[in-house]
Amino acid sequence: MRFAMLFLTLGFAAVSLAAQDTLPIAAGQRVRLSLDGHRQFTGVVKSFDRDSIHVQQYWNTAPFSIARSSVAGVDVVAQRHSNAGRGALIGLLGGGAIGAIAGASCEGEFLCPGVGGGAASVGLLGLVLGGAIGALSHRETWQTVYQRGVQLNLTAPARGRGIGVGVAVAF
Numbered sequence: 548m549r550f551a552m553l554f555l556t557l558g559f560a561a562v563s564l565a566a567q568d569t570l571p572i573a574a575g576q577r578v579r580l581s582l583d584g585h586r587q588f589t590g591v592v593k594s595f596d597r598d599s600i601h602v603q604q605y606w607n608t609a610p611f612s613i614a615r616s617s618v619a620g621v622d623v624v625a626q627r628h629s630n631a632g633r634g635a636l637i638g639l640l641g642g643g644a645i646g647a648i649a650g651a652s653c654e655g656e657f658l659c660p661g662v663g664g665g666a667a668s669v670g671l672l673g674l675v676l677g678g679a680i681g682a683l684s685h686r687e688t689w690q691t692v693y694q695r696g697v698q699l700n701l702t703a704p705a706r707g708r709g710i711g712v713g714v715a716v717a718f
Contacts, residue, residue, distance in 0.1 A: 552610050567667065569618070570595065570600070570615070570618075570621055570692070570693055571621075571692045571693065572592055572595070572600075572621060572623060572692065573592065573656020574592050574593060574594055574600050575591065575592065576591070576592050576594070576623050577589070577590070577591055577623065577624040577687070578590065578592055578602065578621055578622065578623050578624075579621070579622040579623075579689060580600065580602065580613060580618055580620070580621055581618070581620035581621070581622075582613070582617050582618060582619060583617050583621045587600060588604065588613065589604065590602040590603050590604040590605075591603050593610040594610075595615075598614065598615055598616075599612040599613060599614055599615060600612070600613050600615060600618065611620070618693075618695070619694070619695050620691065620693060620694045620695065621691070621692050621693040622689040622690060622691050622692065623689070623690055623692050624687045624688070624689060624690075625684075625688045625689065625690040626687070626688040627685050627688075628685060628686050628687070629681065629682055629684075630681035630682070630684045630686060631678050631679075631681040631682040631687055632678075632680070632681065632689065633676045633681055634677040634678055634679075634680050634681020635674050635675075635678035635681060636677070636683075637673075637677050638672075638673035638674050638675070638676050638677020638678065638680075638683075639670050639671075639673055639674040639677065640670075640673075641668075641673050641677070642669040642670040642671070642672055642674065642676075642677075643666040643669065643670030643673065644666075645673075646664075646665035646666040646667070646668055646669025646670055647662050647663075647665055647666035648665075649665050649669065650662040650663070650664060650665025651665075652668060659674070674688050
């Protein structure tokens, strides 16, 4: 009976410790919250208190609350990158290939630019369009700032009788 009470006390203490710790986030930060059931929510933190975090997923939706005790991990946006360079490179290569194929197919005809001229002209157009499309899209680099882990281990001693208890709480 004493061991059962010990296990219950340790289990509740570990869960309450995880719920009371401070999260290194601020209002206005873009976060990705990992919940206990392996669900993830991404949004902007509107506010938070000791018991809950208020997150707005989209700019046109109302914020909703998530209990802090159900949050298993928090990631914040460390950097936001533009895709303009990648888009320009893809547009240049794709446009150059299409222009070269088109220029080769009309070789010898009137007003045909040829392989080099077709590759250069359509490649330049692809460069501009790909750069513009890439500038409108962004990717984010995430950094983990909180990871909750609670482990309760029962072990039998190598010699003798009894039970050993191990508790590991990772923050």
